[in-house]
Amino acid sequence: MTAALRTVSLEDVAKEAGVSIMTVSRAFRRPEALSEDTLSRVLQAADALGYVPNQIASGLRSRRSQTIACVIPTISSSVYANVVQGLSDAITADGYSLVLGTSNYGVDEERRVMTSLLGYRPEAVVLAGGDHRPELTRLVTRLKAPLVEIWELVPKPLDMNVGFSNHAAGAAIVEHLIRMGSRRIALMTIRAEHARARARRIAYEAAAARLGHEPIVVTSELSIEGGRRGMAMLRARHPDVDGVFCVSDSIALGAMLKANEIGWSVPDEIAIAGFGDFDIARHIPPGLTTVRVPEARVGQVAGEMIMSRLLRRPEGPYTVDVGFEVVARGSTNRNPMKRVRR
Amino acid sequence: MTAALRTVSLEDVAKEAGVSIMTVSRAFRRPEALSEDTLSRVLQAADALGYVPNQIASGLRSRRSQTIACVIPTISSSVYANVVQGLSDAITADGYSLVLGTSNYGVDEERRVMTSLLGYRPEAVVLAGGDHRPELTRLVTRLKAPLVEIWELVPKPLDMNVGFSNHAAGAAIVEHLIRMGSRRIALMTIRAEHARARARRIAYEAAAARLGHEPIVVTSELSIEGGRRGMAMLRARHPDVDGVFCVSDSIALGAMLKANEIGWSVPDEIAIAGFGDFDIARHIPPGLTTVRVPEARVGQVAGEMIMSRLLRRPEGPYTVDVGFEVVARGSTNRNPMKRVRR
DNA sequence: ATCTTCGCTGTTATCGTTAACAGAGACGGC
DNA sequence: GCCGTCTCTGTTAACGATAACAGCGAAGAT
Numbered sequence: 001m002t003a004a005l006r007t008v009s010l011e012d013v014a015k016e017a018g019v020s021i022m023t024v025s026r027a028f029r030r031p032e033a034l035s036e037d038t039l040s041r042v043l044q045a046a047d048a049l050g051y052v053p054n055q056i057a058s059g060l061r062s063r064r065s066q067t068i069a070c071v072i073p074t075i076s077s078s079v080y081a082n083v084v085q086g087l088s089d090a091i092t093a094d095g096y097s098l099v100l101g102t103s104n105y106g107v108d109e110e111r112r113v114m115t116s117l118l119g120y121r122p123e124a125v126v127l128a129g130g131d132h133r134p135e136l137t138r139l140v141t142r143l144k145a146p147l148v149e150i151w152e153l154v155p156k157p158l159d160m161n162v163g164f165s166n167h168a169a170g171a172a173i174v175e176h177l178i179r180m181g182s183r184r185i186a187l188m189t190i191r192a193e194h195a196r197a198r199a200r201r202i203a204y205e206a207a208a209a210r211l212g213h214e215p216i217v218v219t220s221e222l223s224i225e226g227g228r229r230g231m232a233m234l235r236a237r238h239p240d241v242d243g244v245f246c247v248s249d250s251i252a253l254g255a256m257l258k259a260n261e262i263g264w265s266v267p268d269e270i271a272i273a274g275f276g277d278f279d280i281a282r283h284i285p286p287g288l289t290t291v292r293v294p295e296a297r298v299g300q301v302a303g304e305m306i307m308s309r310l311l312r313r314p315e316g317p318y319t320v321d322v323g324f325e326v327v328a329r330g331s332t333n334r335n336p337m338k339r340v341r342r
Numbered sequence: 343m344t345a346a347l348r349t350v351s352l353e354d355v356a357k358e359a360g361v362s363i364m365t366v367s368r369a370f371r372r373p374e375a376l377s378e379d380t381l382s383r384v385l386q387a388a389d390a391l392g393y394v395p396n397q398i399a400s401g402l403r404s405r406r407s408q409t410i411a412c413v414i415p416t417i418s419s420s421v422y423a424n425v426v427q428g429l430s431d432a433i434t435a436d437g438y439s440l441v442l443g444t445s446n447y448g449v450d451e452e453r454r455v456m457t458s459l460l461g462y463r464p465e466a467v468v469l470a471g472g473d474h475r476p477e478l479t480r481l482v483t484r485l486k487a488p489l490v491e492i493w494e495l496v497p498k499p500l501d502m503n504v505g506f507s508n509h510a511a512g513a514a515i516v517e518h519l520i521r522m523g524s525r526r527i528a529l530m531t532i533r534a535e536h537a538r539a540r541a542r543r544i545a546y547e548a549a550a551a552r553l554g555h556e557p558i559v560v561t562s563e564l565s566i567e568g569g570r571r572g573m574a575m576l577r578a579r580h581p582d583v584d585g586v587f588c589v590s591d592s593i594a595l596g597a598m599l600k601a602n603e604i605g606w607s608v609p610d611e612i613a614i615a616g617f618g619d620f621d622i623a624r625h626i627p628p629g630l631t632t633v634r635v636p637e638a639r640v641g642q643v644a645g646e647m648i649m650s651r652l653l654r655r656p657e658g659p660y661t662v663d664v665g666f667e668v669v670a671r672g673s674t675n676r677n678p679m680k681r682v683r684r
Numbered sequence: 685a686t687c688t689t690c691g692c693t694g695t696t697a698t699c700g701t702t703a704a705c706a707g708a709g710a711c712g713g714c
Numbered sequence: 715g716c717c718g719t720c721t722c723t724g725t726t727a728a729c730g731a732t733a734a735c736a737g738c739g740a741a742g743a744t
Contacts, residue, residue, distance in 0.1 A: 058732070083729065
């Protein structure tokens, strides 16, 4: 067991500078309250000793941990990685730090991890989505701290909410498929559907009903390989479809590659749409039509709303819809007159 | 300014259970030291009140923050996202949490951010790479806390080091190109070269010398679009090359797509190799030859080494080479006899 | 000349927890 | 019956910072 070593404290700096510890404390927190002479002497002493203010002691006494707790499903997904990046950038300027946990898409794990993070007495809490264990809901609402649910717009936010409507996005992309000429559209989704995928499915089902056909749903895994398999299944079971909405770009990419292999012509025989606008989507011929969500902006707005509540005006918007954009590319471009968007 | 509210403390639980606060503290930290009866009474009271141990107070008194500070260049890169995921997974089991910061590839920003994180008195520190500001080096070494430099193997680690050799990986992939028949090989790299890309370039230059030609270097941006541009430049300036090593899969993908567009046949006229083994690399026809690094494992091993030093046996290995793997696929498969690896 | 105000610095108590030690019974050995 | 040992619980004093207030000159007001 490594011995826990003492680091430089206010007292050490105070001795070095020949002042009281309170004066040193003020040198960092309210420098304008000190005389120029004292201030420079203190800062010089602090610098010489390599003093770094102890946030733990400060947090205990002042009840301000300068910390924000965030639990997301996973970091290994560019979606959440970008959200976290935006969040982190938005709060560091004000001296706040991010304490991060991952739930691996499980509500029990989310509760466990966030409960443990609450031990650090974060001044604000960020959770993904709107589906949480009631025990966790009780715990975080009782904190009376700013709380943001991110990524999807939820029906009844606990406090603040930043994201976009998966239902609207699903409806928009299926609408796009229809407008481009598809009349029999399938949905390719994932086995264990979470709230996000479910909302997209519901929008799809409504559209299928309007087209006058039963929903055609293929389930697979969330990967390129999953998309390939899904496409093979679709070809075998429903060769009559002329459009497919994949709930993720990974799946759509796999579907597109598989279609190419088996000679199912995209977009002439089958149009393909994805979700996420991954980097590759615009580059893979003939270009993948998809939905783009401003990921980093979700985190950034969440961070700004939190900091606004913590430091500035007490009130602001509680729900922000960051929107989405249907990016039309070649994979749905049935009309040879229209140019492919790059 | 939000009022900082009091949360449930040991004292509240102690009153509720009719014991001293020390007994409550022990119920969480050394439950075996209490009688069964007392323990259950305390736990029940804690549960009823929704008590979450205050890590800040605990950390202050015990000098153990249960926190590990980590600064990486960016989270918006699957590489670091995976490393962080592995690290996070490895430490949460022991009750530790990750405090995360990003440097955006700048050593000054790295120093600034890590210094701020040191305020939380982390029990261990994780930094990316081996290039740090001397002020930061002084600060973190003086902590006497476990310190891990991750991702690349560095010549003189400050303490522990987990990663792989970019030089060896670069040499291996160029060697593979040569073995597959390339005789005039170009390097496609990025403008602002960091230590990683530089090590790969040096390996490349040695190989070019062995082949008996001057280094042929094209610089571009780290993106698919950058790869496309790079490939166009290469075609214009060096149409005689028959192989290209791209320092990233993004670039290699762009290069491959561009080659396809301009009718430069891959792999027959030009072999292409990338770096990173992104998901798409195996799926894009004819399959992209690349280097696979066990990203999550880097984080996991770093986490295990730290926990080992903090909680268990005092000593273990100081440097771990997680290695890499050249994944041979169609983009370098000049020999029609050999099957493409999927 | 005295009072008030202001700018600057110091003193005291406290945040919630744990390290260290102290004490009260129970229990068994001799 | 005395003493040591063991099990369980409680008391006291920190950890390093800050909130709140106190003090003390100097300058300005009356």
